[in-house]
Amino acid sequence: MDGTTRYPPRDRELHRRLVYGDETALGEAYDAYSALVRTVARRVTGSTAVAGEVTQRVFIDLWTCPYAFEPGQGSLRAWLSIRGHHGAVARMREAEAEAERAGCGTEGEEGAEGAEGSSEPVEEARVALHTALTELPLPEREALHLACFAGRTYRQVAVELGIAETAATARLRNALSSLADRLAGPPAGPGSPADEARDEC
Template structure:
């Protein structure tokens, strides 16, 4: 790679030339993806981080200082931060998922009054969610589908499915926490 060419691409990028962003993505996308994959450990999450990295770079392009470091080094810093953010989100999603899963697991097939009440409460809470979040959670919990299977069934990208699951679980958990506070 020609260092002068990198400097020209960096200058065009900072100036807001979208073609420079494309060149950067073509050159450094594989590097960013490999770093993200090494940190987050899954291809779909690494793809999300890679996209987030370039979106963040584009939005923050005015902060890039070629005197302080190279464009690839700047991108490496961004991908590391975005990967850590992704891991935090995954942790939050797991906690929300576990909270909701505990509610579902507590509902066995017995016909006890408590069980019927619990099922009704869960159904009511699911009904309060936006349609897409509700449908995605139903496919995950009632049908036992994975994120990839839900994406195939709904035609949504896997990242969008994950977002709907995460947001839906967070909403359900907040509602249950509020209900527990008033109980």
């Protein structure tokens, strides 16, 4: 299947209009895909408020730099989903850095640390998982995002990516295998990155 027919014409049309500064095109893209981006960001950060901020940033970026999206390289849905994921991971890292600078868990707060410390391994697992997701090859990342975050079946993934069902299945299998390898480590209990990866899909 060649690049001219692989993705729906709507993506190319929206892209053309965005490049020419058509604000209604941005509105159409937002109406169609903002819920997906917000869901991705919320699943990564666990915060509805932060997810809203990430979503706003993603669409601002689409408006100010429409050339960053290349219709021939993937669907707008997948591109926005991945951008939302990257933005959410960046926010998680910023939050971690801010917590470290604030000196969370000092000796004077030992009691509070004991009460809240149990959530730290879970947050570390989330960061590890979503960081690993950003490092997957683009074809595998697109497939995994559509399956895990957009709730698509492997057949729907195949249709949206313009590939055979066997290829979609292979990409999903390879993506999950790669994640398992990247997150491999000493046996861990609930809350480990491996558990998080299974829960995401």
